[in-house]
Amino acid sequence: MSAPLREDNPLLTVRDLTVRFDTEDGIVNAVSDLSYDLFAGETLAIMGESGSGKSVSAQALMGLVPMPPGRIEKGSISFVGQELVGLEENDWTNLRGEEIAMIFQDPLTSLNPVFPVGWQIGETFRLHRTIGRREAMRKAAELMDRVGIPNAGKRARQFPHQFSGGMRQRLMIAMALALEPKILIADEPTTALDVTVQAQIMDLLADLQRDTGMALILITHDLGVVASVADRVLVMYAGRAVETGRAGDFYARPGHPYAQGLMGSVPRLLSDTDRLLPIPGHPPSVVQLPTGCSFHPRCALADDHCRTSRPDLTVYGDGSRQVACFKAETPAALRNQP
Amino acid sequence: MRGSTRVFVMTELTDALAPENAEGGGGGRGSSNVDLATDDTKRTHLRDAWRLLRRRPIFWVAAFLIAVFVSMTIVPQLFTAIAPGEGNPSGEFCFLADSRQGPSADHWFGTDVQGCDYYTQVTYGARISLRVALGATAITLTIGILLGSLAGYYSGFIDTLISRLIDGFLALPYLVAAIIVLSVLASNAGRNEWHVMAAIGALGWPAVVRLYRASVLQVKSLEYVQAAKALGASDARILARHVLPNALAPVLVEATTGMGVVISVEATLTFFGVGLPLDSASWGIMIAEATGRFENSPHLLLFPGAYLFFGTLGFIIMGELLREALDPRLR
Numbered sequence: 001m002s003a004p005l006r007e008d009n010p011l012l013t014v015r016d017l018t019v020r021f022d023t024e025d026g027i028v029n030a031v032s033d034l035s036y037d038l039f040a041g042e043t044l045a046i047m048g049e050s051g052s053g054k055s056v057s058a059q060a061l062m063g064l065v066p067m068p069p070g071r072i073e074k075g076s077i078s079f080v081g082q083e084l085v086g087l088e089e090n091d092w093t094n095l096r097g098e099e100i101a102m103i104f105q106d107p108l109t110s111l112n113p114v115f116p117v118g119w120q121i122g123e124t125f126r127l128h129r130t131i132g133r134r135e136a137m138r139k140a141a142e143l144m145d146r147v148g149i150p151n152a153g154k155r156a157r158q159f160p161h162q163f164s165g166g167m168r169q170r171l172m173i174a175m176a177l178a179l180e181p182k183i184l185i186a187d188e189p190t191t192a193l194d195v196t197v198q199a200q201i202m203d204l205l206a207d208l209q210r211d212t213g214m215a216l217i218l219i220t221h222d223l224g225v226v227a228s229v230a231d232r233v234l235v236m237y238a239g240r241a242v243e244t245g246r247a248g249d250f251y252a253r254p255g256h257p258y259a260q261g262l263m264g265s266v267p268r269l270l271s272d273t274d275r276l277l278p279i280p281g282h283p284p285s286v287v288q289l290p291t292g293c294s295f296h297p298r299c300a301l302a303d304d305h306c307r308t309s310r311p312d313l314t315v316y317g318d319g320s321r322q323v324a325c326f327k328a329e330t331p332a333a334l335r336n337q338p
Numbered sequence: 339m340r341g342s343t344r345v346f347v348m349t350e351l352t353d354a355l356a357p358e359n360a361e362g363g364g365g366g367r368g369s370s371n372v373d374l375a376t377d378d379t380k381r382t383h384l385r386d387a388w389r390l391l392r393r394r395p396i397f398w399v400a401a402f403l404i405a406v407f408v409s410m411t412i413v414p415q416l417f418t419a420i421a422p423g424e425g426n427p428s429g430e431f432c433f434l435a436d437s438r439q440g441p442s443a444d445h446w447f448g449t450d451v452q453g454c455d456y457y458t459q460v461t462y463g464a465r466i467s468l469r470v471a472l473g474a475t476a477i478t479l480t481i482g483i484l485l486g487s488l489a490g491y492y493s494g495f496i497d498t499l500i501s502r503l504i505d506g507f508l509a510l511p512y513l514v515a516a517i518i519v520l521s522v523l524a525s526n527a528g529r530n531e532w533h534v535m536a537a538i539g540a541l542g543w544p545a546v547v548r549l550y551r552a553s554v555l556q557v558k559s560l561e562y563v564q565a566a567k568a569l570g571a572s573d574a575r576i577l578a579r580h581v582l583p584n585a586l587a588p589v590l591v592e593a594t595t596g597m598g599v600v601i602s603v604e605a606t607l608t609f610f611g612v613g614l615p616l617d618s619a620s621w622g623i624m625i626a627e628a629t630g631r632f633e634n635s636p637h638l639l640l641f642p643g644a645y646l647f648f649g650t651l652g653f654i655i656m657g658e659l660l661r662e663a664l665d666p667r668l669r
Contacts, residue, residue, distance in 0.1 A: 064568060093570050094570065103565075113562075114584055124570075178569075
């Protein structure tokens, strides 16, 4: 890695993480050689298209990669000094919810339909603490109040189907925050929600993060959602990190042609361009990745070098930013943004 | 919290959480002003199901049928003044001269081969039939849910093992297997209803395992199971709290229906002479004995048959209604 981003030790250190799935079609390289650090209190946005490995990399942090067919080929995940790769299921059970928690993409199916929501939020306490039913329910109502659910005491007795999508995502957040985990992983937390509700949920997450000092990993394919909350971004393509850096730098000048393409395909209000620029082609097959740089078939700058050898993440600019592209230094790559 | 080392030790939690909450509530909302709903507004899942059920007339029909049969097993004296094996209310013996009389004012269901009051016999027959049905169904459900959970939740080797075991069991001719099991379990003289329950239960579980395994497969892929896991729930807890209530419905319906099937299986086994001892008064024995005399004395077959039919019907309707009421997705 490059010059240290911060003085303190990271909460989470991921090094060379490689996750593969054995399928009937062949071996799927879901995540390859992924490395990053996560510090307390910061928000890391992991971005990429479907199949880019962003969700699998998050599952690996929770020990939730289904094995088989999945397996962690190599690499390490270190959480405050504790190695998570190869951890026993019992140790995972203690860690999940307590230290690292996760909220999922679809709040509509993330709640058990047969139990009152307060019961389910209280379940987190009962899993990790010796606590009575009433006490768990009371704490659940407090949490619901904290994530902005009005009339929380009464609504704690209601069932998931009596809540709207946005409210259910608030419930999921309440559940994940119950034990004040050090890391919260949000896997596309707003994808299933209305645009206005999306903004509310992002604001809520940012508020809660400020209050608790937890680190937040936001997994998304939507650059707009994270623009205002992310401290750092990590762009994944075909299972690999292709760019990482501070959010401000990234949004101002994305370095990797793929990241530029992503930016070009986002509609903007204050822009004189009258059409969006989609990235040509399709994401590569995860079973058979292209040789060299995985992005070369879709890249306007690709030459023979790109087609035969794969670029590694290379420090670029002031040292906070790394880009995996041979062309990153060429002015054209950085400025051809229309 | 920020940058601190791991302070979350079990016993320290209460201390750790309290200041945390105060800090978190800095946005204006204090946590102390949150009150739980009072008891009169409390809504539970079962209460909702009950509210739904009691509005449906058919529920009361099924409940009535089941209530009648259950009370017959507990207090048959409520239904008939005559004790079984006696000819009339004053306690006299049955007279063979009265054998196989049709229904009359004295004997509503007529008399049986021995000349005993058939209404009394059939009423007392509910006791053993329902007891065997309940026992065998309980055994079937227990084995079925345990193995079904294992097979559905932990796919792979254990699933293959259980599934092949089921295939093996299903390949067995059910009745032949039951006859062999019962013959091995006890001699003709020593056999009682417990043996019949055990044999039927031990052979009936494969269907339940298959059904429950399929439900578990469906439920375990749902996000709330993943979410529970992500919050640190153990496999056993996930299976009991999150999978069971959501996967139970089809099995419950199957089991309720199965109650009726067990009654008829018990009758069949008894008919072959490997079921209940012949001196027990079960509907199965009555039906078996009546088949040969149907042309001359149809009432011997019709009355226990009707009891069997309505008893089974009550359970089937109830199973179906429960499924609808307990499944929030059908609301």
